[in-house]
Amino acid sequence: MSPDTLLQRITDYANRADPYPLYAELRENGVTRQTDGSYLVGAYHDIAALLHDPRISSDSRSRADPDTLPMLRRGAQPAFIGLDDPEHDRLRRIAMRPFGPPHSPGRIDSLSTEITRISGELIDGFRDRDRIDVVEDFAYPLPVTVICRLLGVPHEDVPRIRGWTNTIIASLDLTPGKDEESHRDAGLEARQAMGAYLGDLADKRRDDPSDDMLSALVHDSGPDGHLTRNELMATATLLLIAGHETTVNLITNGVLTLLRYPDAFRALRGNPELMPGAVEELLRYEPPVHLLPQRSPLTDVEVSDVTIPKGAPLILVLAAGNRDPLRFAAPDRFDPARADNQHFGFGSGVHNCFGAPLARLETQLALRALLPRLEGFQLAEDPPPYRRSPILRGPRHLRIERPSGP
Template identity: 60%
Template sequence: MTADTLLERITDYSNRPDPYPLYAELREAGPVVRQQDGSYLVGSYHEILALLHNPLISADARSLSTPSPDLSETALQPPFLRLDDPEHQRLRSLAMRPFGPPHSPGRVDAMRGEITRITEELLYSLRDREEIDVVDDFAYPLPVTVICRLLGVPREDEPMFRAWTDTIVAAADIGPKEDTTERDRTGDQARRELGQYLVNLAEQRRDRPAGDLLSAYINEPDPAMRLTTEELAQTTVLLLIAGHETTVNLITNGVLTLLRHRDQLERLNREPGLLPRAVEELLRYEPPVHMRERCPLADVDVAGVAVPKGTSVVLALASGNRDPKRFHDPDRFDPTRPDNEHLGFGSGIHLCYGAPLARIEAQTALGSLIPRLAPATLLQDPPPYRSNAMLRGPRHLSIAL
């Protein structure tokens, strides 16, 4: 096979359990490789990092020379994750006001006790089980419950917004260019419906704040700092989905990795103080987000390759995390790894702003699970994976306790 089919092969479901040999092939062929569909695939750490910090590289899919048919004037505006500065910075700042520093520096840290209580309740409910599915029984309900409480979304509505979320996430996946008109249409419709649901919840808190993010957004006293109805919809949709989808993968990938590396599992059980560094290593070694798409606003040179304006550029973050030019012995899972500046949360202006919350959730979840994993065994390895190539993680992870 040739290098110009790498994106097709990486996103092929048959390679979901282990795409890392293909990432190694990409770095060897690259670091920048043009694909059969005309896109460019980038797999080396330093080139990915430079592109993430390059203002000529757009996150807005409307900058593509052949944008999706749904990216029209009648389509929804993208969330700030898919916008460029200055609009990105404006919306991100408004979204951050009730969430984190400098306006709300204590909100995320104040969630520690709540996250611990939710974790303990979940584990207590599993105390008599001989077998569990780590995803359905623990890694999914924990971050979903946390983000619901943070936003102010009723936990009992989870089956409804899960269907919307699955559709939206499927529409955002990355792969070789093909006709995605129907996928884009259903994803756009799901975003509209979920956005309207969240706006309606927020309106119920108008003049009756309940201490959650929806209350804070709808009751913002400064008109200049207030989100419009459409901005509120897109921002809260983004927060709800990003607030749990990637954390599910982080926790599940963490459990799978530790059960595959018993020596490190035993060490973390003996030395729980290593857990924060172990979570950083998991973000490098088995990141929850594998790829991001970008688009040059002008012709650019990437490692000697001329990439035309308007071209799809796929940044293989997970490949960069295993680049031997940046990380010593990159295919080894090492919870004590020094200088671990991974790409697990991206980098640059779009660095994941939910990273502090995700770190607390992962550290709490894994810290509580590790003492219970010593007798555990994987019932299927590799486990079945989710279809999504961009947000890679097991769909189920069955273990015997």
């Protein structure tokens, strides 16, 4: 088939369960211009170079067609993930102060006990059952509970958070031919509603602070200044969504992969000290984020003998780079002991995932707690039903069961 239809085929839901043959086709064809004018990049070294190239913008306002983007038309405040330096750097530094080192070095590590406790409670809830949905019973409630407690969101509001998040993630469906405008508008409305909710919650923390990140962000007096209310809303929304959505996929993809690789399952169950390396391999082999769609060059850029013009939509297929045989030996094999595993599971460069330390910790502790409880379980269906988004790729449900009969 023609390489200029690769985006259409990659985003086609029919290929969601196994997009990897298409990623191999992308690597073989090099940088490819698509029928909609975007450019796809899937080779590891090309992606790495672009992620570290200051000429590549993450700001939608740098696109050649910014007027078509509903967020910009409505004047919404973009989160720092969608900005370039120096705006990106300032907002990221402010957000980082209450989240990690050097200013809050113990915040993530201090969550270990809480994550282990929540994992145990969730596992106890299905201890005697013969059929489990890993997503609904474990992989979703664990990270959403953790990030809500970290930010200071009341537990009773979690269903509202989930509703908004589902709409936002659905708006990331890039399938050509769908009503993209209405999906994006719905996603923007949900993002604005979540932002307004978090803004109101932050306002309460001004007079009644607590030991949570919203309180810390509201009362921060660092050298980079205070967040405006709109900046605070956009930042808190980003942290809330990114703080659990990618981890849901990572945990679920981890269970799915380990059930498909019983030798690795047994090795990790018996040697939990191997889990950190296994999680890194999961981030390479079945990453939670497959595409970075919102990039564009600030000037004409040449990549592998192809000139990508200024302002053209640029899509980096991270999951294709993670399986590039020019970078990884036997890239289609899951190897928990793989060395030199510099994957794109959390991106790379200045936009490297802000919440990577938390996602790593949650996934390691979650799988350590869960694997011993899954002895005797098998996949009820393989492949499982996947979520619609080709960007944040993971099963919508992962049903496992104990075999019946003797």
